[in-house]
Amino acid sequence: MTLPYEFRKRIVEIRNDFTNGSSVIARNVLNLLTDAANYFNESNKINILVLANELLLAKPNMAAPTNILKIFINEFPKLSAKKEIANFLKNLESDMYRASDKCINLTIEKLFKKENTSILTCSYSSNVFNIIACAGIDLNVYVIQSIWNDIDFSAIWLDKLKVLKVKCNVILIDDNLPKIDFALIGADAVLYSGDIINGTPSLYLAQSINKIGLPLFVVAESFKKCKEIQIADGFELIPKEFITEIITDNITKNFKSD
Secondary structure, three states, X not given: OOOOHHXXXXXXXXXXXXXXXHHHHHHHHHHHHHHHHHHXXXXXXXXXXXXXXXXXXXOOOOHHHHHHHHHHHHHHHHOXXXXXXXXXXXXXXXXXXXXXXXXXXXXXXXXXXXXXXXXXXXXXXXXXXXXXXXXXXOEEEEEEOOEEOOEEHHHHHHHHHHHHOOEEEEEOOOOOOOOOOEXXXXXXXXXXXXXXXXXXXXXXXXXXXXXXXXXXXXXXXXXXXXXXXXXXXXEEEEOHHHXXXXXXXXXXXXXXXX
């Protein structure tokens, strides 16, 4: 079956999205499936499943969209009417937002208790950005220069934090680390082993923090958990021995895709 041009165009946009994190991409996947549920009629709703399977090939190295799509594909045969499909997608998206909000709030409660807290991060994480935006205290943010495929993620951090009027400094790899309280990064995948996968230079950050005895915290929702996943160019595996704690939610009942 041939999907309409607009849907194929949006699949390509998702495949080529290298700036948004996996949570945002997973939500974009759900939005596309919701639009498809509204577009196709009862007689050709199978196209929604065709679309879901094509999306599954778009970001095979990202746990969040992969898990969400596997859940939907597994449940699709049980959803007899278009309204049921739309409601299932809506509930799945709601659970994702609840998971993200829970992670953000837990991280703020645990780590952001004093004014002038200084943190180190790298790559780009919408969760870490939202935590900074919602922390409600003065912060100093240091970002290790993160450049991949001509995309400067550290420049993205500078631009976004400038809007928040948060102090942000980019430091180069091999520079002496500044005085900080802890390091905080997101994750594109959390393996059942306890290791995580995240954008470069997360491994360098983890090793550097470990050498000076400071904690590394990772914030990641339950829908990013998986047994294994491809590690794409620009991503790295960070062994669990470098991680002080993975701050996550307990909203797991809908996110068991393996």
